Amino acid sequence: MSEEMQLSEVLQVRRDKLNTLRKMGRDPYKVEKYDQTHFSGDIKGNFEEMEGKEVSVAGRIMAKRGMGKASFLDMQDKQGRIQSYVRKDAIGEEEYDITLTYDIGDIIGVKGTVFKTKNGEVSVRASEVSLLSKSLKPLPEKWHGLKDKELRYRQRYVDLIVNPEVKDTFIKRTRAIKALRKYLDDKDFLEVETPILDTVASGANASPFITHHNALDIDMYMRIATELHLKRLVVGGIDRVYEIGRLFRNEGMSPKHNPEFTTIEWYMAYADYEVMMQMCEEVVSAMAMAAAGTTKLTYQGKEIDLAPPWKRIRMVDLVTEMTGINLEEVATDEEAIKIAKEKGLEVRKDFKKGDIINLFFEEFCEHTLIQPTFVTHHPVEVSPFAKKDPENPAYTHRFEAFANTWEIANAFSELNDPIDQRERFEEQVRRKDLGEDEIAMMDEDFLNALEIGLPPTGGIGIGIDRLVMLLTDSPSIRDVLFFPTMKPIK
Numbered sequence: 001m002s003e004e005m006q007l008s009e010v011l012q013v014r015r016d017k018l019n020t021l022r023k024m025g026r027d028p029y030k031v032e033k034y035d036q037t038h039f040s041g042d043i044k045g046n047f048e049e050m051e052g053k054e055v056s057v058a059g060r061i062m063a064k065r066g067m068g069k070a071s072f073l074d075m076q077d078k079q080g081r082i083q084s085y086v087r088k089d090a091i092g093e094e095e096y097d098i099t100l101t102y103d104i105g106d107i108i109g110v111k112g113t114v115f116k117t118k119n120g121e122v123s124v125r126a127s128e129v130s131l132l133s134k135s136l137k138p139l140p141e142k143w144h145g146l147k148d149k150e151l152r153y154r155q156r157y158v159d160l161i162v163n164p165e166v167k168d169t170f171i172k173r174t175r176a177i178k179a180l181r182k183y184l185d186d187k188d189f190l191e192v193e194t195p196i197l198d199t200v201a202s203g204a205n206a207s208p209f210i211t212h213h214n215a216l217d218i219d220m221y222m223r224i225a226t227e228l229h230l231k232r233l234v235v236g237g238i239d240r241v242y243e244i245g246r247l248f249r250n251e252g253m254s255p256k257h258n259p260e261f262t263t264i265e266w267y268m269a270y271a272d273y274e275v276m277m278q279m280c281e282e283v284v285s286a287m288a289m290a291a292a293g294t295t296k297l298t299y300q301g302k303e304i305d306l307a308p309p310w311k312r313i314r315m316v317d318l319v320t321e322m323t324g325i326n327l328e329e330v331a332t333d334e335e336a337i338k339i340a341k342e343k344g345l346e347v348r349k350d351f352k353k354g355d356i357i358n359l360f361f362e363e364f365c366e367h368t369l370i371q372p373t374f375v376t377h378h379p380v381e382v383s384p385f386a387k388k389d390p391e392n393p394a395y396t397h398r399f400e401a402f403a404n405t406w407e408i409a410n411a412f413s414e415l416n417d418p419i420d421q422r423e424r425f426e427e428q429v430r431r432k433d434l435g436e437d438e439i440a441m442m443d444e445d446f447l448n449a450l451e452i453g454l455p456p457t458g459g460i461g462i463g464i465d466r467l468v469m470l471l472t473d474s475p476s477i478r479d480v481l482f483f484p485t486m487k488p489i490k
Contacts, residue, residue: 014136028131034109041079044122050114058109083123084110105135172291173468179290183283189240194229202443203227206249222248226265228446235449242266255476262464271458273397276411281308291471310372319360354379369402384424386412411460418450
């Protein structure tokens with residue numbers, strides 16, 4: 001018999017059992033609630049206090065073993081598994097016979113007393129067993145292995161049931177985000193929500209998702225950043241503000257990229273990028289402690305220590321360190337382009353020296369940044385929202401934080417000169433006209449806000465998903481998203 005036919009028979013048997021229960025007036029889907037008084041972990045972890053006490057537990061059957069007039073049902077709840085010992089003489093012959101028809105995957109409630117078996121396993125001696133929901137499809141017997149990886153992502157609900165360690169990853173994610181919120185709340189930041197749909201896609205160089213608003217008959221964009229709305233709030237007098245939320249970028253997918261992802265951005269009036277640096281290393285180390293209990297992590301065999309202070313180095317100096325080429329001494333854009341071509345880099349004719357410095361960094365430096373490092377003073381050409389360094393206007397007061405070769409944060413002293421900001425927007429528009437796709441749009445209302453007046457402000461964005469990957473030793477961003485984007489199965 002083929003595997004498909006066997007599965008079909010199993011599905012039919014389960015439906016037949018459901019129909020039998022319904023004819024008996026025991027439709028499990030009509031049960032609305034169950035008085036669950038205790039959980040498995042609490043019972044097992046406090047056995048001396050719990051022994052002999054009556055409890056009501058509920059969960060999914062993960063294993064069952066019958067022994068004539070008695071049987072064992074292993075149940076899984078949010079804290080783990082616990083065994084129920086069910087005897088015919090304790091719950092009655094009819095009820096016992098019904099429990100023998102229960103399938104692995106069914107959700108049950110068990111009322112009884114806590115005891116320990118001869119084998120030393122903490123269990124519940126059942127006085128009452130109730131079927132709370134019927135599982136009409138069997139759980140997979142073999143769920144591990146690379147061939148099932150995509151299926152696990154597509155059916156996360158099954159993955160969570162049969163692979164408890166998956167749930168641990170998401171618990172650690174939640175703990176890390178709680179630590180992040182606490183850090184900012186303790187510093188009197190206000191958490192806010194800003195629009196996901198907007199009439200412009202700005203605040204970052206990225207390709208947006210486009211949708212259409214029927215009533216207004218206009219195209220709208222799913223946000224690619226929260227930056228410009230949050231800075232508007234600083235203009236309005238909310239001096240310390242943050243938002244944790246989803247961004248959407250219509251770009252490629254990889255182990256580090258998903259089209260929708262979670263970030264935090266926060267902005268602090270009367271602070272600069274150096275204040276953001278200190279806050280960044282403090283909050284990331286706090287998140288590591290909350291999620292992993294240590295700042296010394298092992299990621300895919302590499303040891304990484306997130307404890308402050310982190311290394312700080314200017315981008316152009318790192319390029320010199322890695323390549324031996326000091327682009328700061330290069331006099332013209334043309335000479336910089338010539339050097340890049342000699343190194344085999346792909347350049348556009350409109351590139352300036354700052355673009356070349358950034359290109360050298362991406363090609364020759366990023367992959368070396370294993371330990372946490374602040375790369376500072378990005379060229380102005382690649383930093384449209386950062387203040388220029390007054391001592392060298394070719395660079396900005398900006399940094400990116402790297403760990404495990406990944407960018408985990410981006411921050412700067414916010415540009416608050418509306419005239420300079422307009423000029424940089426216009427340069428972005430010019431580049432878009434030349435064919436560069438991932439370019440921020442002109443935002444006239446944001447420029448109007450700057451003309452009202454933005455105080456000196458420091459701001460930062462941190463990619464939460466990528467950071468959680470690091471904190472949980474997860475090889476793919478899909479491992480830290482409950483429901484990652486997947487191509488539909490045809």
